[in-house]
Amino acid sequence: MAIKLYGMAYSNYYNMVKAILIEKGMDFEEINVRPNQEPGYLNKSPMGKVPCIETDEGFLTETAVIIDYLDALGEGRSFYPAAPFARAKVQELIRHLELYIELPARRLYGDVFFGRPASESEKVTVKALLERGFASLNKLAKFDPYIAGNHISYADFYFRFSVGLATVVCKKALNWDAYNELPHIKQLMELLDQRESIKRVLADQAKAA
Secondary structure: OOEEEEEOOOOHHHHHHHHHHHHHOOOEEEEEOOOOOOHHHHOOOOOOOOOEEEEOOEEEEOHHHHHHHHHHHOOOOOOOOOOHHHHHHHHHHHHHHHHHHHHHHHOOHHHHHOOOOOOHHHHHHHHHHHHHHHHHHHHHOOOOOEOOEOOOOHHHHHHHHHHHHHHHHHHHHHOOOHHHHOOOHHHHHHHHOOOHHHHHHHHHHHHHO
């Protein structure tokens, strides 16, 4: 059967997986569902999070795990380098984007997207974390022109859908134009937005708005 992708267009992690499925030319069916604690969905995603995927063998959760599974299937192009160290550097970038940019920015999603104002002390804390995260990313990444070098990798899809949201948070909650002020961010974002997979994901997201 085709892979079933559970989630929603507003989820950046859902969109990462969706873009990669499109890039690989894999058959998949989208099942629109929000994060929830309903017993039926918890049987699929035990924490009630999105995305999750349904395969012939069962369900998988956690974006990095899902992407590694899709890669291991060997369908379509792999977005990991062949060399072990280069592959590990891509995985290092992914973890960095998750832990030091996406997660701190997520602390202000309520303020930016859901009308739940954050305290000034929380904003100060998040800005400091993001400044450190972006500074260290600039040391790890190559931006030549892609984040890990001259070939696109899975880390670029993480970049597009984690840094993209983080810069919105910076602008709206912190009055910080990170998109234009930080080196390489705008250039890589614009390069990635030329890909048909990302155009489709963004168009579907706009339709769902």
